[in-house]
Amino acid sequence: MFRIKEAIVVEGRYDKNTLSQLVDTVILETSGFAIFQDAERLVLLRRLAQARGLIMLTDSDGAGFVIRNYLKGAIDPALVKHAYIPDRYGKERRKRRPGKEGKLGVEGMPPQVLEQTLRQAGATFLDEAGETPPPKRAITKADLYAAGLSGGEGSAQRRRELLKTLDLPEHLSPNALLVVLNALYGYEELAERGFLRA
Numbered sequence: 001m002f003r004i005k006e007a008i009v010v011e012g013r014y015d016k017n018t019l020s021q022l023v024d025t026v027i028l029e030t031s032g033f034a035i036f037q038d039a040e041r042l043v044l045l046r047r048l049a050q051a052r053g054l055i056m057l058t059d060s061d062g063a064g065f066v067i068r069n070y071l072k073g074a075i076d077p078a079l080v081k082h083a084y085i086p087d088r089y090g091k092e093r094r095k096r097r098p099g100k101e102g103k104l105g106v107e108g109m110p111p112q113v114l115e116q117t118l119r120q121a122g123a124t125f126l127d128e129a130g131e132t133p134p135p136k137r138a139i140t141k142a143d144l145y146a147a148g149l150s151g152g153e154g155s156a157q158r159r160r161e162l163l164k165t166l167d168l169p170e171h172l173s174p175n176a177l178l179v180v181l182n183a184l185y186g187y188e189e190l191a192e193r194g195f196l197r198a
Contacts, residue, residue, distance in 0.1 A: 002115065005124035006081065011047060011067060014094065015106035019057070022111045023118070028050075031068055042074055043066035049079035055123055057083040059168035083121035084180055085109050086167040120184040125157035136186025139178060139196070143187065147196045150174045163193060 007026040010016050016027045028041070035041060048054055053058060056071060058064035068082070085106055091098040092108040099105065106114070119125070144150040149159050159177060163170055172180060181190065188195045 003126040006055045007048040008055045017039045018107045049075050060085050060087050061101045061103050065171045081121045098131045137186050139181050
C-alpha cells in the first residue's frame with residue numbers, strides 16, 4: 001500500500017473500494033452525477049484541495065469526462081492534478097453487462113495500472129525519499145501545431161493515433177490533450193519518442 005499526500009476524487013463506491021486497497025489517503029466519491037446537486041460535498045472537495053491537493057480520477061467514458069469537466073470549473077485548477085486511466089474494453093466482475101461505451105472504469109483497472117496512473121499524474125508518494133524531480137519543459141499549443149496534432153489537415157486523425165499509442169482516453173479534446181501530455185510526459189520525453197517532431 002502506498003501513502004499519498006493528495007486526496008483523490010472518484011465517481012463511486014466501487015472505485016473507492018478498489019483504490020483503497022492500493023492507496024492510503026482520503027478518497028471521496030462524487031456519487032456519479034449527484035455531485036451536480038451536492039453543494040456541501042463540493043465545498044468539502046474545495047477545502048481538501050486547499051489543504052492537501054486533489055487528484056481527479058474518473059472513468060474514461062463520456063460520463064466520467066462530464067463529471068471531471070464540471071469539477072474543473074468548480075475547483076481552483078492550481079490545486080488539482082488529473083489522473084487518466086487508459087481505455088480498456090471489458091466488463092467489471094460485479095456487472096452483468098459492460099457499461100454504455102464498453103469500457104472498464106477505475107474499479108476494473110489492475111493495481112499496477114492505477115499506481116502508474118497516479119504516478120504519471122504527479123501524485124506525491126510519501127513513502128519515497130522526498131526528492132522532487134526536476135521541472136519538465138512544458139508542451140505548448142505551438143508544439144502540437146508544429147507536430148501536426150492540432151490546427152491542420154489530418155490533425156484530428158493524428159491526435160486519435162497518438163491517444164491510442166499513449167494509451168490515453170479517446171475523449172480528450174486538443175486542449176485537454178495539452179494538459180494531459182504536460183502532466184504525464186513533458187516535452188523532452190515526447191520529443192525523444194518522436195511524437196513532437198514536425
